[in-house]
Amino acid sequence: MSARTTLGIDIGGTNIKGGVLDDQDRLLARSAVETRADEGFEASFARIVALIDELIAAAGVSRNAIAAVGVGVPGPMDHAAGVVRHAPNLDGWVNIPLRRLLTERTGLPCFVENDANAAAFGEFVGGTQRAATDMVMLTLGTGIGGGVILGGRLVRGRFDNAGEVGHMIVALGGRACPCGQRGCLERYASANAIRERLIEAVRAGEKSSLAPAVYGSEPLTAEDVCRAAQQGDEPSQRVWDEACRMLAAACVNLQHVLNPGLIVLAGGLINAGEALLGPVQSYFKELTWKICEDFPRIEPAVLGGDAGLLGAAALAREALLAAGAGHAR
Numbered sequence: 001m002s003a004r005t006t007l008g009i010d011i012g013g014t015n016i017k018g019g020v021l022d023d024q025d026r027l028l029a030r031s032a033v034e035t036r037a038d039e040g041f042e043a044s045f046a047r048i049v050a051l052i053d054e055l056i057a058a059a060g061v062s063r064n065a066i067a068a069v070g071v072g073v074p075g076p077m078d079h080a081a082g083v084v085r086h087a088p089n090l091d092g093w094v095n096i097p098l099r100r101l102l103t104e105r106t107g108l109p110c111f112v113e114n115d116a117n118a119a120a121f122g123e124f125v126g127g128t129q130r131a132a133t134d135m136v137m138l139t140l141g142t143g144i145g146g147g148v149i150l151g152g153r154l155v156r157g158r159f160d161n162a163g164e165v166g167h168m169i170v171a172l173g174g175r176a177c178p179c180g181q182r183g184c185l186e187r188y189a190s191a192n193a194i195r196e197r198l199i200e201a202v203r204a205g206e207k208s209s210l211a212p213a214v215y216g217s218e219p220l221t222a223e224d225v226c227r228a229a230q231q232g233d234e235p236s237q238r239v240w241d242e243a244c245r246m247l248a249a250a251c252v253n254l255q256h257v258l259n260p261g262l263i264v265l266a267g268g269l270i271n272a273g274e275a276l277l278g279p280v281q282s283y284f285k286e287l288t289w290k291i292c293e294d295f296p297r298i299e300p301a302v303l304g305g306d307a308g309l310l311g312a313a314a315l316a317r318e319a320l321l322a323a324g325a326g327h328a329r
């Protein structure tokens with residue numbers, strides 16, 4: 001067994017996913033447990049430890065064969081210290097020294113990472129056929145997360161918050177965001193925003209085929225808005241189209257600041273397929289500059305739900321190698 005076998009954990013608000021990867025980042029085992037975020041930190045921590053034990057057993061490797069454990073956590077953190085500052089969707093996860101606690105409990109070298117950064121790095125190392133060294137990923141889910149890879153390295157920034165693409169301002173004085181800003185991208189182009197904006201349009205008196213869903217007990221989703229838009233529902237078309245235009249504007253901004261070869265769109269919203277990608281690509285061409293053709297490819301993610309655990313494991317391997325290099329000097 002290779003000494004570079006790693007274990008990745010991806011903590012979400014609903015599920016905690018994990019996998020054991022060999023030195024080629026192939027999955028030897030994978031499993032998941034419910035997060036039960038309302039039970040508090042101690043309970044979810046115990047479930048993570050149990051999942052790690054289960055994964056090692058399922059992979060058929062000894063504990064000593066695991067070179068490092070990487071954990072993706074949904075919230076800002078002090079990466080170097082391994083401290084989770086605040087995971088808003090997980091009760092009690094405030095100023096948690098997760099790296100130290102997990103290293104002590106498991107006896108394995110553990111590293112923590114922002115979950116969106118981990119997913120972007122996972123997509124980068126796992127989507128090998130695309131061969132880009134500079135990539136930005138936008139994960140379009142309940143909110144919008146993201147990650148930036150330049151020269152093959154994850155960019156964390158001075159305060160470990162690089163890649164917060166969902167909070168790029170795309171509309172000055174626009175919609176209020178829980179982050180305290182106005183006009184953030186995620187207030188227009190996340191699944192939640194698309195759903196909310198359609199509900200607002202209907203409640204403001206606009207005629208829509210989704211009115212029964214808005215006033216009924218069935219939960220309305222962004223997919224419903226996409227479908228209604230394709231069937232000619234005007235408020236749905238406007239909301240969907242604006243989401244695509246805002247996304248395209250964000251891609252143009254990223255193009256000019258970072259000049260990536262590839263922008264990857266990920267998350268639940270990409271299930272819309274060409275209904276999302278087509279308008280984003282054509283609005284991108286319309287909005288970008290005309291003096292130089294340095295356009296990134298804009299493509300859907302290929303890894304799906306495993307990107308986060310794969311990236312967490314791959315980043316843990318990098319952190320371990322970096323620590324080893326530090327000792328060698």
Ligand SMILES: [Zn+2]
Binds near residue numbers: 167
């Ligand atoms: Zn914001």
